[in-house]
Each structure stands twice: as C-alpha cells, then as structure tokens.
Amino acid sequence: MGVLSSSRRALWHCAFPLLLLVVCSTAYSQLSDDTLRSLPKPGSDFDIHEGKILSPILQTRVPGTPGSTAVLNHFASFFRTALPDWTLEFQNSTARTPVSGDKEVPFVNFIAYRDPPWAAQGDSGRLTLVAHYDSKLQPEGFIGAIDSAAPCAMIMHAMRSIDSALTAKWNEIDAQGHAGLDIDENTGIQVLFLDGEEAFKDWTATDSLYGSRSLAEHWEQAYYPAMSPFRTQLSSITLFVLLDLLGSKSPTIRSYFPTTHWAYQNMARLETRLRELRQFKSAPDNGEGGGGCTIQDDHLPFLRRGVEVLHLIDFHTGKGFPDVWHTMDDDAEHLDIPTVEDWATLVTAFAAEWMDLEGYFQPAPSAAAALYSRKTEL
Numbered sequence: 001m002g003v004l005s006s007s008r009r010a011l012w013h014c015a016f017p018l019l020l021l022v023v024c025s026t027a028y029s030q031l032s033d034d035t036l037r038s039l040p041k042p043g044s045d046f047d048i049h050e051g052k053i054l055s056p057i058l059q060t061r062v063p064g065t066p067g068s069t070a071v072l073n074h075f076a077s078f079f080r081t082a083l084p085d086w087t088l089e090f091q092n093s094t095a096r097t098p099v100s101g102d103k104e105v106p107f108v109n110f111i112a113y114r115d116p117p118w119a120a121q122g123d124s125g126r127l128t129l130v131a132h133y134d135s136k137l138q139p140e141g142f143i144g145a146i147d148s149a150a151p152c153a154m155i156m157h158a159m160r161s162i163d164s165a166l167t168a169k170w171n172e173i174d175a176q177g178h179a180g181l182d183i184d185e186n187t188g189i190q191v192l193f194l195d196g197e198e199a200f201k202d203w204t205a206t207d208s209l210y211g212s213r214s215l216a217e218h219w220e221q222a223y224y225p226a227m228s229p230f231r232t233q234l235s236s237i238t239l240f241v242l243l244d245l246l247g248s249k250s251p252t253i254r255s256y257f258p259t260t261h262w263a264y265q266n267m268a269r270l271e272t273r274l275r276e277l278r279q280f281k282s283a284p285d286n287g288e289g290g291g292g293c294t295i296q297d298d299h300l301p302f303l304r305r306g307v308e309v310l311h312l313i314d315f316h317t318g319k320g321f322p323d324v325w326h327t328m329d330d331d332a333e334h335l336d337i338p339t340v341e342d343w344a345t346l347v348t349a350f351a352a353e354w355m356d357l358e359g360y361f362q363p364a365p366s367a368a369a370a371l372y373s374r375k376t377e378l
Contacts, residue, residue, distance in 0.1 A: 029358040031270075031349060036277055038361050039348050040161040042341045046153060048332035053078070054153040054340075058143055058332045061135045063196050063210070064105045071133055075110050075156075075193055082160050085167065086114045093214035098201040099137065107196040109211045112159075115188035116170050122228025124188035125238040127354050129155045129347070132197030132211070132244070132298055136326065143331045144198075146314070146322060150247035150340050152193055158348040159191060165352065165360035172360075186229075187238070189355060194298050209298055216301035237307050239263060239354075242299045244313045246343050248322035249336040250283065251314040256295075257303075260310045267310075270349045279345060281338035 045053040056074040061067040072090075079086050089111040094104035110133070115124040131151035135144035143149065166189070173185065196210025219234040230236035239260065255264040274280050299309040314322055324330040352361070 029353075029356055031353050031358050033273070033277055034363060035352070035358055035361050036270075036274055036279060036349060038363050039279070039345060039352070040157075042157055042344050045157050046150075046335075046337055046340050046344070048335065048337075051153075053156050054150065055332075057133070057149040057152055058145060060141060060143065061133060062137050063107050063134050068108075068134065068195070072108055072110060072193075075112075075133070075152075078156055079112050083112070083114075083163050085163070086112045086159075088112050091211075091215050091218060093210070093218075095196075095210050095214075097210075098207050100200070105196075105200075105210075107211045107214065109195055109215050110193040111190070113188055113190035114163075114166065116186055117174060119186045119188065120225075120228070122224025122230050122236070124186045125230060125236050126188040126190040127351060128190040128192060128237045128240050129158070129351065130192040130194065130240060130242045130298060131155055132195070133193045134195050134198055134211075136198045137200050139328055142326075142328060145324075145330050145332050145335050146245050146247040147325065147330055148197075148244050148246075150335055150343075151243035151245075154243060154246065154340065154344040154347050155191055155193075157344040158351050159189070161348040162189075162352050162355065162357060164362070165357040166355060168360040169355075169357055184356075187355060189351065190237070197298050203296070208296070209301060212298040213301045216305055216307075220305055234302070234305055234307065237302065239310060240299055240302050240307050241310045241350075242297060242312065243343075243347070244297055244311075245321055245325060246312065246314055247335045247340045248314060248324065249339055251322075251339065252316045253312055254315060256311050257309055260308050263310045266353070267312075267346065267350050270353065271346055274342075274345060274349065280342045282336065282342045 045051050047055065048058060049055055057071050059067045059070065061071045076088060079088055091109040091111060093107050093109075095107065096102065097105050113126060115126070131148045131154075133148065133152050135147070135149075136142045192215070194211040194215065197208065197212065199207045201207055216234065220232060222233040224230055224232065224236075241263075253264075255261050271280075275284065295311070295313055295315060297311065297313065299307075299311055303309050322330075324334050352358075
C-alpha cells in the first residue's frame with residue numbers, strides 16, 4: 001500500500017470540514033437486530049492454514065507469476081461453485097514496468113456481478129466492493145496478508161453470506177411482477193479484485209495502480225444501449241467501496257470524501273449495533289476518526305472520473321499504516337483473526353442493508369434449538 005515520503009505514496013490534502021457532510025442516499029430499510037444476529041458467521045473461512053476462502057490467497061502473487069494465476073483461479077472457482085448466479089469477467093491489459101525493461105507485464109482484473117434477473121443491460125446501478133489481489137515484488141517472498149489478501153477474503157465471505165437473501169428478494173419481486181419498478185429496485189452488486197496496485201520499484205503515477213487505471217479507462221468507454229438508465233459501465237457504479245490494509249488489531253478508519261460521508265456514518269452505525277449485540281469478537285478501536293486527507297490507492301482512477309468512493313483503509317494519525325505494512329511481517333501469522341472476522345461481518349451487514357435485504361435472511365436458531373440440534377447429532 002501507500003507510503004509517506006518521496007519514495008512512498010503521498011497524502012493529498014483535502015480542504016473540506018466533515019461537519020457539513022451528511023449527504024442523503026437511496027432510502028433503504030435498516031437491518032433489524034434479529035437479522036444482524038442471523039448473518040452467517042465466518043466459521044473456518046479465515047483459518048490461515050485450511051480456510052477455504054483465505055488460505056489460498058496467502059501466497060506471493062506478483063502480476064504475471066504462477067502465484068497470481070493460482071489466486072485468480074481461486075476467485076473464479078469460488079464464485080462458480082458458491083455463487084453460480086453471478087457473472088464472471090476478466091479484464092486484461094499489459095504494461096511495461098521499471099523493472100521489466102521492454103517486456104510487457106500482464107495484468108488481469110477479476111470482475112463478478114449479479115443484477116436482478118429482469119434487468120436489461122444498463123438498467124442496474126451496482127454497489128461495487130473492491131480490493132487489490134496482487135502482492136509486492138520486493139521484499140522477495142512478501143505475502144501481503146492485510147495488503148490485501150484478507151480484504152479479498154472478507155468480500156468473498158460477504159457475497160456468499162448475502163446471496164441466498166438476494167435470491168429470495170428477487171424471486172419474490174419476480175413472482176409479484178416487476179412492472180413499474182423504480183431504479184432502486186434494479187440495484188445490482190459487483191466485486192472487483194484488481195491487479196497491479198503495487199509499485200514494482202517506487203510509487204509513481206505510472207508505476208502503480210496498473211489494473212485500476214486500465215479498468216477505469218476501459219469502462220469509461222464501455223457504453224450501454226441508448227436510452228439505458230446508465231450510460232457506461234463506469235457510471236453504473238453507485239458506490240465504490242475499497243478495502244485495503246485491513247486485518248490488524250484496532251484499526252482506525254477515516255472518512256475522506258464529503259459526498260460519501262453518509263455511507264461512512266452508516267457503516268459506523270452498523271459497527272456500533274453489532275458490538276452492542278455482541279456479534280463482534282475484537283475490541284473497539286481508539287476512537288480516532290474524521291478526515292483531512294486522502295491516500296493514493298485503487299480508487300483514484302475512478303474518483304477522477306466522478307465515481308463515488310468509500311475508502312476503508314487503516315491509517316492512524318501520527319503513526320501511519322499498520323506496523324506490518326510492506327514488511328515481511330505482513331503475513332498470515334500477523335493477522336488478527338477476530339478483527340478479520342468482524343470486518344467480514346460488517347461488510348456483510350453493509351452490503352445487505354444497501355441491497356435492502358431486511359426480511360430475506362433465514363432467522364438464526366434459538367439457543368434451545370441449537371442445543372437440541374447438537375444433542376441429536378451425538
């Protein structure tokens with residue numbers, strides 16, 4: 001991830017106060033306490049050795065290497081097996097890097113989305129959840145667990161967790177007929193796992209963000225049919241939620257953009273409610289919040305083209321990024337698994353609320369029912 005000196009990512013100063021930034025969004029129903037309690041739990045998803053979601057990502061995955069291909073195949077296998085109603089796409093590009101000479105390095109962005117079954121092309125705005133999946137070339141053998149294997153796994157867990165409820169909602173609407181639906185009810189959801197975020201040598205405008213720069217440019221020119229509610233694939237992104245450097249204990253997440261401060265507040269509200277309901281395993285952070293700057297990351301090519309961004313990155317004032325950042329200690333053993341699991345739950349709740357899924361989750365079993373179930377299995 002980003003850096004803070006001439007050889008590191010710069011911080012861009014923003015001159016707006018955050019006290020005037022409540023921007024209203026599409027109305028949707030808040031999740032009930034019962035629904036928050038019933039959200040699927042991670043189970044063994046994030047076991048660093050055998051977890052079916054996280055462990056396959058915990059390897060070096062420099063663009064154009066076998067590790068990168070293996071992780072890309074893991075994403076594709078997961079979605080095809082666990083989320084068969086999703087559409088998968090791959091966006092390819094090549095670029096020369098400061099260390100590749102005349103050789104073009106391949107970059108592959110993984111894209112998965114699901115729209116309402118009745119929606120035509122260009123009808124659906126999409127909540128878009130994003131993380132980069134590449135790892136740094138140096139130091140040799142760098143894993144990048146918080147940067148960004150764990151964020152990829154959090155998103156995968158969240159999408160699997162809401163998929164059945166999404167199906168139930170859309171089946172109900174389909175059965176009742178969908179004539180006269182407004183644009184909100186055509187909302188879809190999308191996942192981007194971006195390649196080539198990391199610099200190969202030193203962070204510059206050209207040695208960084210290879211995948212996101214290519215995809216944003218491509219989607220800006222990817223037009224939908226005439227008369228569609230959304231003109232291009234880029235404009236159909238209703239919110240670009242970027243997860244990065246998540247998985248260390250006691251993270252601090254700031255609000256960076258005035259037009260999405262409401263989304264930041266909604267996520268904070270969900271965190272508070274989940275803690276009060278004792279659905280979180282980790283301790284709360286130190287309470288630092290607010291804004292004042294933005295950090296160079298995969299959102300920038302999209303932000304510059306007018307996409308609304310919610311940037312979820314762990315950054316402490318006076319300290320910077322997590323201690324393990326860009327060191328060999330950013331490995332599986334240094335992940336704080338309770339924090340990882342809580343992030344997965346929070347992203348699940350945020351996506352479920354955005355997709356207006358209240359009432360479509362299966363209720364959590366009561367304590368008595370769970371006890372009975374365990375007894376009958378003995």
